Amino acid sequence: MRGLGEVAERLRRSTVQVRSLAGRGSGSGVIWSGDGLVLTNAHVARSADLEVELWDGRRLPARVLARDPRRDLASLRVAAASLEAASAGNSASLRPGELVMAVGSPLGFAGAVSTGVIHSLGPIRGMGEVSWIRAQVRLAPGNSGGPLANAEGRVIGINTAVVNGLGLAVPSDDAADFVRRGARPSLGVTLRPVSAGALILDVEPDGAAAMASLKTGDLLLMSVDELYAALDSGQPALRLRFMRGAPSGGRLPVRETVVRLGERVAEAA
Amino acid sequence: MANELAAFSDELAAVVERAAGSVAAVHARPRFSSSGAFWRPGILVTAEHTVRREEEITVTLPDGSNAAATLAGSDPGTDIAVLRVEAPGTPAVAAADDPAPGHLALALGRSEDSGINATLGIVSAVSGPWRTWRGGRLDRYIRLDLTLYPGSSGGLVLNSAGRALGIATSALSRIAGLAIPAATINRVVDEVLARGRVSRGYLGVGLQPVELPDHQKGLIVLSLEPQGPAALAGVLIGDVLVALGGAAVADTDDIQTVLETHGVGGAIEVAVVRGGASRSLAITVGERPRRI
Numbered sequence: 361m362r363g364l365g366e367v368a369e370r371l372r373r374s375t376v377q378v379r380s381l382a383g384r385g386s387g388s389g390v391i392w393s394g395d396g397l398v399l400t401n402a403h404v405a406r407s408a409d410l411e412v413e414l415w416d417g418r419r420l421p422a423r424v425l426a427r428d429p430r431r432d433l434a435s436l437r438v439a440a441a442s443l444e445a446a447s448a449g450n451s452a453s454l455r456p457g458e459l460v461m462a463v464g465s466p467l468g469f470a471g472a473v474s475t476g477v478i479h480s481l482g483p484i485r486g487m488g489e490v491s492w493i494r495a496q497v498r499l500a501p502g503n504s505g506g507p508l509a510n511a512e513g514r515v516i517g518i519n520t521a522v523v524n525g526l527g528l529a530v531p532s533d534d535a536a537d538f539v540r541r542g543a544r545p546s547l548g549v550t551l552r553p554v555s556a557g558a559l560i561l562d563v564e565p566d567g568a569a570a571m572a573s574l575k576t577g578d579l580l581l582m583s584v585d586e587l588y589a590a591l592d593s594g595q596p597a598l599r600l601r602f603m604r605g606a607p608s609g610g611r612l613p614v615r616e617t618v619v620r621l622g623e624r625v626a627e628a629a
Numbered sequence: 630m631a632n633e634l635a636a637f638s639d640e641l642a643a644v645v646e647r648a649a650g651s652v653a654a655v656h657a658r659p660r661f662s663s664s665g666a667f668w669r670p671g672i673l674v675t676a677e678h679t680v681r682r683e684e685e686i687t688v689t690l691p692d693g694s695n696a697a698a699t700l701a702g703s704d705p706g707t708d709i710a711v712l713r714v715e716a717p718g719t720p721a722v723a724a725a726d727d728p729a730p731g732h733l734a735l736a737l738g739r740s741e742d743s744g745i746n747a748t749l750g751i752v753s754a755v756s757g758p759w760r761t762w763r764g765g766r767l768d769r770y771i772r773l774d775l776t777l778y779p780g781s782s783g784g785l786v787l788n789s790a791g792r793a794l795g796i797a798t799s800a801l802s803r804i805a806g807l808a809i810p811a812a813t814i815n816r817v818v819d820e821v822l823a824r825g826r827v828s829r830g831y832l833g834v835g836l837q838p839v840e841l842p843d844h845q846k847g848l849i850v851l852s853l854e855p856q857g858p859a860a861l862a863g864v865l866i867g868d869v870l871v872a873l874g875g876a877a878v879a880d881t882d883d884i885q886t887v888l889e890t891h892g893v894g895g896a897i898e899v900a901v902v903r904g905g906a907s908r909s910l911a912i913t914v915g916e917r918p919r920r921i
Contacts, residue, residue: 479748496775
């Protein structure tokens with residue numbers, strides 16, 4: 361159909377590859393503003409030394425401005441002017457069935473396009489109250505952080521994950537909010553929801569949880585949704601109840617720790 | 630520029646929005662819910678393989694509320710289950726004409742958390758009546774080239790004009806999702822509402838296709854159910870069935886096709902060759918025992 365190639369080509373010019381020089385993952389990114397602001401996933405921008413490759417092959421060093429691991433977003437700054445920025449769409453007015461396309465570098469194929477429709481919209485059980493775009497597009501590792509755009513080529517989401525074969529994208533309105541206001545408070549952990557609460561799978565060094573001596577394997581005695589609500593409540597510190605160790609016959613003692621949360625990173629703007 | 634594409638995109642979303650009012654989520658199995666379509670007012674159809682319990686079935690209606698549903702009956706052969714739901718004002722779907730390969734197909738589902746969901750693909754093949762591996766007959770074989778995600782089975786399959794091709798199922802073919810055609814759903818819904826089930830004719834014989842010395846084809850009786858319909862009519866092991874209800878039979882599929890047009894309890898004439906001589910017997914068609 362007329363227009364599809366054209367829309368894809370424009371979107372390609374606003375899509376970058378993001379690589380970690382330390383070898384910890386790579387993905388895609390969206391040029392959010394022409395003066396060098398690039399958006400990607402927090403799980404793509406894990407290391408401090410990042411490199412961004414533009415559509416024309418130019419490689420630029422990138423600095424992380426802000427990371428929000430909970431919303432899985434990160435903003436990067438590259439020293440370049442007059443880049444071709446993507447135009448953001450309005451993700452609040454999306455409807456299931458709308459055509460969408462994803463651009464990124466799945467499995468290393470730079471500039472690959474996949475198309476489909478919006479499958480559904482809204483929160484996902486066990487993943488907090490935030491909203492997600494679920495899209496019937498084929499994504500692969502390397503698409504992370506890249507744009508999901510509508511039929512006009514406007515970016516309506518940041519491709520983030522694949523669940524049951526469906527592409528999951530952070531809505532562009534949330535991305536714009538992140539750019540405007542910086543990261544929300546975060547524990548700095550990877551969690552798995554379990555029936556008793558939330559199990560800590562990984563602790564980021566220097567994160568709030570690490571500072572409060574929480575460790576991998578600890579079980580937080582609250583649901584992920586409750587934890588996120590508490591983090592968003594604006595309190596500077598949270599008192600968390602948790603259990604540690606494998607239950608051996610008897611019951612494990614319930615422990616408590618106080619997690620001090622950092623300020624919102626206001627540097628992004 | 631991209632206006633045509635944007636207009637097409639809007640049209641697709643509008644089709645989804647209009648039909649969303651006829652699509653419900655069905656909670657009748659552990660873990661994943663499935664989807665269902667209001668085929669008639671108060672009558673929701675879904676894929677039978679997603680209904681794993683007969684009681685405590687609930688549905689999430691288009692307005693987001695949950696309602697109780699009762700199983701009116703089901704037909705595993707065609708993978709259709711028929712539910713009764715009190716849902717005043719819920720519009721029923723309008724059926725489409727037969728699709729052709731290449732036509733666009735939209736599959737609509739619903740889940741309690743995310744609301745309506747849509748996937749787009751094409752009709753990849755259409756052919757005439759088709760017998761499923763579960764023993765039922767679909768009036769058309771409509772193969773879909775679209776992704777059916779967990780929970781999509783039982784969902785409404787629409788053409789680009791927003792008319793219903795049928796409901797989606799992933800359980801009737803290993804290689805692709807199918808649309809159970811509208812004509813089949815109408816037939817099964819009628820029968821389930823009238824009788825509570827779809828009864829299939831049964832002779833109680835085990836058959837093997839053979840060729841007779843005169844090159845006539847037939848089916849030799851290898852086993853007989855004691856006191857089954859054929860046994861009671863005097864059929865013996867070793868008889869060769871050559872015609873049923875006046876139609877020549879050369880394959881077990883032919884038997885199924887003839888039985889579909891002869892109601893349970895009615896008499897049917899069977900022509901057999903026994904010891905080289907032809908004879909005719911009258912069998913009272915039984916009902917195929919339900920699978921457990």
